[in-house]
Amino acid sequence: MKELLIMAKSLGGGGSEVALIELINALPEEHYNVTLVLLDLDSEYAYRLKKRVNIVQLTFNSSFAKSLVSMYAFPAKVLKKLSVNYYIPYYDFIASRVTNVFEKTYDIAIDFYGYGSFVTAFLATKIQAKKKATWLHDEKLYWLKSVQKYLCKYDKVYGVSQAVVDAFCREYPHYKDKAAVFYNVIDIEEIKRKAEQDEVVPFRDVFNIVTVGRLTEQKGYDIAVKAANILKKKKIDFAWYAIGGGRDEEKLKKLVEEYHLENQFVFLGRKDNPYPYMKHCDLYVQPSRHEGYVITLVEARALCLPIVSSDIPSAREQIQDGINGYVAELSAEALADKIEYLYHNPLQRQKTVAYLKEHPIDFSKELLKLETI
Template structure:
C-alpha cells in the first residue's frame, strides 16, 4: 500500500475542493493510505468523503504566520505592489512557523491546492516524499510566479486541461517534460443517483435554464443577466436559475433589478445537491471568462443536459460544437442568439441528449497517472 499525502486549502469553497474530494473518493482504498493536510478548518464538503482519510489541520506557532498562509489574506491593491520575490521570504518564514511534524517519507505527496499559494512552498521544502506533484486549476497562471522557486522540487506538474498545460508550458518551457494533463474525475453513478432525489424545485412551465457556480466575475453571471434581458425583449418564455453563492451576489441582484428580470433570473443560493435542479432544466449555460476545465460542464454532461458554453479553450475541450454541446462567443448578444436558436429548435437539443447517452465518460486512464509517476 502506498502512503499518499495531499495538501489543500480546505474542504469547503468551490470547484477545486469538489475535484479534490472526487479524486480521493476515486482512489482505490487497497492501494493508498491517504493523509489530507488542510490549511483552513472549513469542512463544509467533508460529508462527501466516502472513505477513511487521516485529516491533519496545519497549525502555527503564532497568529501572524497563520494570517499569511494565503495570498488572499492581502487586498488586491497590496498584491499588485508586491514584487515576485516578496512572496518567497514570507513563504519560507511561514513554513518555519508550522508546528506539525511530518516525520514519515511518503510515496507520493500532492499539492492539490496550487494557485501559487503557501502550500506549494511548504510541500516542496518540508514534506519528504519519493515523488511530488502539483496541480494547475486555471488557465490564468500569473500566480505561478510567486512559487517558481519551488517548481524544481516537483516531479510532475498536472494541469486539469490541455489548455492549462499549454499556457504553463509557454511560460515555463523548461518544465514541459514533466507537465501532463490530469482531468478532474467525478463519480458518475453518484451524480445520476443524486439527480433522481426529490427536491422542492421552484421551476415554472417555461424554457428553464440553469447555471451552477460561484457568483463571481470569473463565472460571467453579469453576461448571463444581460443575455437574459435580450431574451426577455424577444418575448421568449424562459426562466434562468443561478445556483451558487459568492462575493458578487448583491451586485448581481442589483443588475437583475436594473433589467427588471426578477421573474426571469432567479438566485437559488448554494445547493448541496444541485443535480435534480440540473436534471429538470432544459438547458445548462456556462458563460465563464476563464476556467481550468469546467467541472460543472462535466456534471451537466452526466445528467444529460444540452449545454451552451463560452468560447474559451478549457471549456471547448469538452465540446464538439453542435454535437454534444454548443459554443457561443463571450458576449450577451452571442449567448442570447445561441439560446434563442435552441429554444426554437428542440429537436436539435434532443439529438444532443441522445449523443450524450451513447457516449459515456470514462476516467480509468486518469487514475493510472498517479501509479505511473
C-alpha cells in the first residue's frame, strides 16, 4: 500500500478540479492510501468523489496569511488585473503560518493544482515524500515564473497534454528530463451512464448546438455568440445552448441582447449532469482560446458526438480534422463556416460519429505512470 498525498485548491471550480476527482476515483484502493490536502473549502464537485479519502484543509494562524493565497479573498475585477500570483514573494512566509503538521513521509506527493499557486510552494518545502510531482493544466505558462524556484524540488513535471509539455520545455529546457505527459483520466462508462439519466432537455425542433464550460474569456463564448449572429444572418435554423456559469455571464448575456439572439443563444447555467444535453445535441462546439487538455472534448468523444473545436494545439491532440471531428480557426467567421458546413452535410456528421464508435477512448496506461515516477 503506497501513501499518496495530493494537494489542490478545492473541490470546486472548473475542469482541473473535475480531473482531480476523476484521477482519485480511478486509483485502486488496494494500492493507494490517499490524503487530499485542500486550500479552500469550496466543495461544489465533492459529490463526484467515490473513493474513501482522508481530506485535510490547510489552516493558518493568521487570516491575513490565508487571504494572501486565497482566490476568494479578492473581487473578480481585482484578480483579473493583478492575478493571484501578485503575492508570490510571500509564499515562504505564508508557509510558516500554516498550523497543520505533516510528520509522515509519503511515497508520492502530488501538487495537482499548479497555476503558480501557494500549493506548489508548500508541497515543495513542507511535505516530506520519496517522490514529488507537479501538474501543468494549460499551455499558457506565464504564471509558472512565480514558482520556478520550487521546480527543482519536484521529480516530475506532468503536463496534461503534449502541447503543455512542449510549451514547458521551450520555456524551461533545463527541466526537460523531468517533463512528461499525463492525460486527465476520465470515467468513460460513468459519462455514458449519466447521459442516459432522465433530464428535461429543452431542445427545439431545430439544429441544436451545445457548448459546456465556464463563462470566461478563455472558453471563447464571445466568439461563439458572434458566430451565432453570422449563422442567424445566413438563415440557419439553430439553437445554441451554453452550459456553465462564470464571471462573464452578464457580459455575455448583454452581447446576446445586442445581437438580438435571445431565441438562438440560450444560457442554461451550470448543470451537475450536462451529459443528457450533450447526448441529444446535433453538434458539440468547443470555442476555447487556450486549454491544457480539453475534458469536455473527451466527454463529447465518449458520447460519440459530432464535434467542432477551435484549432488550438491541445485540441489537435484529440481531434483529427474531418475524421473524428472538425477544427476551425478561432474566429467567428471560421467557426460559423464550419458549423454551416456540418448543418448542410449530415452525412459528414454521421461519418465522424461512426468513427468515434469504432475507436473508444482508453486511459488505462495513464495510472501506470504514477508507478514510474
